[in-house]
Amino acid sequence: MRLRPSALLRFYSLCGLLIQAAATKNKVKGSQGQFPLTQNVTVVEGGTANLTCRVDQNDNTSLQWSNPAQQTLYFDDKKALRDNRIELVRASWHELSISISDVSLSDEGQYTCSLFTMPVKTSKAFLTVLGVPEKPQISGFTSPVMEGERMQLTCKTSGSKPAADIRWFKNDKEIKDVKYLKEEDANRRTFTVSSTLDFRADRGDDGAVVRCRVDHESLNATPQIAMQVLEIHYTPSVKIISSSSWPEEGQSIVLTCESKGKPLPEPVLWTKDGGELPDPERMVVNGRDLRISFLNKTDNGTYRCEATNPIGQNSTEYVLIVHDVSNTLLPTTVIPSLTTATVTTTVALTTSTATSATAISTRDPNALAGQTGPDHALIGGIVAVVVFVTLCSIILLGRYLARHKGTYLTNEAKGAEDAPDADTAIINAEGSQVNAEEKKEYFI
Numbered sequence: 001m002r003l004r005p006s007a008l009l010r011f012y013s014l015c016g017l018l019i020q021a022a023a024t025k026n027k028v029k030g031s032q033g034q035f036p037l038t039q040n041v042t043v044v045e046g047g048t049a050n051l052t053c054r055v056d057q058n059d060n061t062s063l064q065w066s067n068p069a070q071q072t073l074y075f076d077d078k079k080a081l082r083d084n085r086i087e088l089v090r091a092s093w094h095e096l097s098i099s100i101s102d103v104s105l106s107d108e109g110q111y112t113c114s115l116f117t118m119p120v121k122t123s124k125a126f127l128t129v130l131g132v133p134e135k136p137q138i139s140g141f142t143s144p145v146m147e148g149e150r151m152q153l154t155c156k157t158s159g160s161k162p163a164a165d166i167r168w169f170k171n172d173k174e175i176k177d178v179k180y181l182k183e184e185d186a187n188r189r190t191f192t193v194s195s196t197l198d199f200r201a202d203r204g205d206d207g208a209v210v211r212c213r214v215d216h217e218s219l220n221a222t223p224q225i226a227m228q229v230l231e232i233h234y235t236p237s238v239k240i241i242s243s244s245s246w247p248e249e250g251q252s253i254v255l256t257c258e259s260k261g262k263p264l265p266e267p268v269l270w271t272k273d274g275g276e277l278p279d280p281e282r283m284v285v286n287g288r289d290l291r292i293s294f295l296n297k298t299d300n301g302t303y304r305c306e307a308t309n310p311i312g313q314n315s316t317e318y319v320l321i322v323h324d325v326s327n328t329l330l331p332t333t334v335i336p337s338l339t340t341a342t343v344t345t346t347v348a349l350t351t352s353t354a355t356s357a358t359a360i361s362t363r364d365p366n367a368l369a370g371q372t373g374p375d376h377a378l379i380g381g382i383v384a385v386v387v388f389v390t391l392c393s394i395i396l397l398g399r400y401l402a403r404h405k406g407t408y409l410t411n412e413a414k415g416a417e418d419a420p421d422a423d424t425a426i427i428n429a430e431g432s433q434v435n436a437e438e439k440k441e442y443f444i
Contacts, residue, residue: 034117035115036055036063037053038053038054038111038124039052042129043103043127043128046103049099051065051098051125052089052096053065053113053125055094058115059093060093061116062076063076063096064076065112067081067109068110070112073086074086074088074098086098096113100127104129105190108127108128109126111126129161130161130217131161131190132216132218133158133219135226136155136212136224137157138155138212140152140154140196144232145230145232146232146234147235150198151200152198153196153212155195155196155212156195157192157193158185159190160191160193160216161189161190161191163182164191164214164216166178166180166195166214167212167213168197170205170211175197178196178197179195195212197210202232203232206262207230207231208229208230210230212225233262233263235309235313236260236265236309237260237261238259238316239259239316240255240258240303240305240316240317241255243255247321248295248326249296250295252291254291255290255318256288257290257316258288259288261309261311265309265313267288269308270290270305272304273301273302290303290305295322296322299320300322302318303318304317304318305318
């Protein structure tokens with residue numbers, strides 16, 4: 001004859017009571033010091049729970065574990081409930097330990113350990129089952145996002161018990177200003193938690209990594225993380241960088257147009273004073289670089305770089321001013337002479353750009369003559385030297401003539417040089433009255 005589980009349970013309980021009553025009838029006074037001891041247990045859903053009941057002093061009194069529905073699980077070492085998940089760990093007069101594997105949320109509740117003394121003594125142990133949150137998911141992102149648009153990213157996870165905590169991070173920096181929502185699941189045991197991140201898209205967010213982190217005590221300090229890489233499209237930003245801070249005539253210059261945008265603008269457009277580049281032979285565009293060779297004053301003007309992508313366009317300008325070649329004129333040295341009007345002048349020209357005569361002679365032969373401006377500084381220096389030399393020559397010549405003024409001889413004085421006295425000199429002079437008609441004067 002096979003008994004039902006419920007009948008078998010009642011049979012074990014009745015037998016236990018009869019045995020206990022007979023064994024302890026004359027031991028009531030000694031059993032007053034006996035008391036079962038238990039502890040609350042917390043286990044993650046799907047794990048194994050161990051329930052232990054101990055008695056320090058026991059005179060062969062039976063122990064029993066029962067579930068929250070008051071069903072007997074074990075009576076001493078005898079299994080009373082058919083559940084393959086429940087196993088006996090240890091059974092003695094001082095301890096009754098059992099285990100429940102593959103714990104589910106429905107196993108949560110208050111378990112009772114009974115010591116069959118007179119009267120029966122019990123101890124309660126509460127089994128807490130933690131619901132593990134599902135892996136979070138981020139929704140609400142559509143790639144790409146245009147700069148300036150509002151974005152709402154939602155992170156959601158279900159099945160947590162108690163409710164999980166959600167935190168947001170952008171490039172490892174936590175974002176605090178978020179919305180949090182908790183809802184009870186249909187089983188009325190677990191929760192669905194969601195959090196919404198609301199912000200306006202900015203070009204600085206392009207390529208940023210947004211993480212949704214779920215923390216829960218069932219995860220053993222290993223949070224669950226969902227991530228999303230942001231893609232933001234924006235209009236180009238443009239900047240012109242010059243290779244020279246002081247461009248001079250005859251030199252070369254490179255203007256670089258730095259443009260950033262998404263999608264990347266390619267190529268860029270160069271213009272001068274609102275029109276095309278006037279001299280394509282000297283003004284060469286290579287990618288984002290504009291190179292101008294053999295600079296002259298006609299290159300002065302406003303150069304514009306324009307970058308365009310599918311989102312929009314942007315531009316910036318650079319004003320080019322070509323400077324004259326820097327010159328230094330050394331002092332003039334004059335060597336005077338009392339017997340000659342020759343003037344020796346030494347002139348040296350030094351250029352600050354250290355451009356050699358060979359480099360100057362190698363200018364572009366195809367450049368138009370009208371496009372090369374005159375070197376006013378050089379011409380002015382030469383004119384100054386010529387004027388200075390001329391003035392010095394005139395001054396020396398004037399001084400020479402002033403020194404020799406009145407130094408000349410006449411025929412009247414010829415022969416008077418050797419006369420002993422004045423009378424004799426007058427008589428002997430060739431310029432007497434006798435020869436007056438032959439008197440002549442010579443000027444040297």
